[in-house]
Amino acid sequence: MATILVIEDDPETASEIRAELVRCGFTVGCAADGPGGLSQAVDGRWDAIVLDRMLPGLDGLELVRQLRTRNVTVPTLLLSALGQVSDRITGLRAGADDYLVKPFALGELMARLEVLLRRPSGGTQTRLHVGPLELDLIARRASRGGRTLDLLAREFQLLEYLMRRDGMPVTRKMLLEDVFGYKFEIRTNLVDVHIGRLRRKLDAPGEPPLLLTLRGEGFILSAPQ
């Protein structure tokens, strides 16, 4: 199972994240400050690093930057109490792979970590396949088992995002941020509405469902066994 390094100075948050990771079967290493975290991070045995943005000694952004200049490409997930869009952008620019604003649900963290660990299928493909589903990115055509799906632009984007992450949980927040481009919290059912419409188009009567709802966490698209 994967090995994760958690660099977080707040002991309570650190122990919560650690407990959840252990529960999910990860091997976990911990550091409580910037320099300590950096010296552990460079040793190459981690599959992913979760780090706080504000750390004593060396801040999270700088830590990621130093990792990247030393050609350590391990996926990183920045945690931050700062929510500004521009902070998120600077975080990603520094080389972090994802950015999560506190407070977050642990399920959200796990979902993102899983995506990071499995690095979604590369952007160079022009055709995506998941079970009977096929997506032609150039012709912008979607089909299930030869039956063409009549999708709206948003639904197409949604399906592409899900297909690139097949078998992984995708949270509402991830969809809001990445598909709808909303970097802010929004309390509507809009993701569920779009997913519902997409699901109705994907599954003809009698066909096994491809797009499942995970209670409280989000959605998962996977090929039927």
Added chain:
Amino acid sequence: MPRYAGLRAVELIRSRGFRWGTTFAAILGGSLLAMFVLMFWRSSYLLFDALDRSVTEQVELLAARPPDMLVFMISSRMNHRPAVVTQVGLFTPDGISIVGDVPAIPVGLDLNGSVQAVQAPASPTSQWRAAGRRLADGRLLIVAREADEILEVRADLIRGAAAGIVPAILLSLVGGVLVGIATERRLRHISAVAERVIAGELGERLPCSSGDDELDRLCAIVNRMLERFEDVATALKGVGDNIAHDLRTPLTSVRARLERSLRMVGPGSAAGASIAESITGVDRALSIVSALLRVAEIRHARRHKAFVPFDLGEVLSETAETFRPVAEEKGLAFRFPPPCRAMIIGDRDILVEAIVNLVDNAIKFTPPPGVVGLYLEGTGEHPIVQVIDSGPGIAPAERRDVFRRFFRSDASRTASGSGLGLSLVAEIVALHRFSITLGDERPGCRFELRCWPGAGGPDTLDRVEARSNEAHGPPLHI
């Protein structure tokens, strides 16, 4: 309307500074005039007095002489001319000249011995001071002196005064107006700053010139007051934000613990159900905390930090694309005529947030079957985003309140939400110096977002609050 130094003439005349200036000019002119009148009156009195006295003296003197010597005396006096300036004449009781250089009795002369101003009988242009009396033997004695010189002096006095006083009054008037304009401009500057302070820009300070007049001292005092006020206001605002901030961590860890417990007991059990409910409650609290912090974040965002030009039409198209299914799913028609390009300058992500909040409200508060519309109106550099719905609308009395934090109208208590959406919108509008108006759609409501800087004057959220004691009524401009 003619303008002078940026002031309209009417405003200038009404201004206090101008009134002080003109009052000063009036007082100066009035006292100059009074002084002149006194001087004029006094000097002509003195000049005439000397003349009149000599006339009276002569009359007395001659009248006291024996009557038979009079003819001789008068004719011998006449031989001393031109040293003698007094003219004397003796007449028969019926007015025929006997002797002397008064050719005839001046018209209108009362023969009572008093000195009077009369026309000289020989030349109509000449003025005399004359006195006459009837002697004991019935003959008439007239003594007169030419007053032309005195009149000349008096006319000179008036001319001189006019040459001095009129320019003096004019000068003081001009001075008054100038002082008035200067004072008025300063007051105007001060009141403009004060206006901005009222509008919520507590960082503004009154201008203090290097001088040390009353106005400067007053400005300095007001500035010290503003400083204290700003400190208190910042501290107050911070309290709420800090509480929200401090709540985040404990709430997050409570949630994590609940999640863990839920996993232990399993979601199927009764305990599991109640834990799931608690998680929903904590999530609600967390989302309120996040929304509050978001409002604070935008309030404190540096203006123009992330401002770039972008196409508002494109933003609306994307929003419509995202929200049309949401509206339709609820049984509402969604109207969105394809918009034209409308480039504006702002923080795109934040403006999207504002528009999304408006559209979200429109869909949330409109019961099916109904209509929600998103329109791009206005022209060129003045685009207006309209969000219209056919829902219950917002009562005029509440149109101001809906932009306040936590306000939810009684009618909408059953809908989800915490009443923070529109306060966020108001902050976003203020950040961009745009304006938002709220009107009636009968039924329903219409939000209009005017997307150009200065669309509503120097607008901030506090302006809404500062105006809250004004009369209610549409449309509301923030």
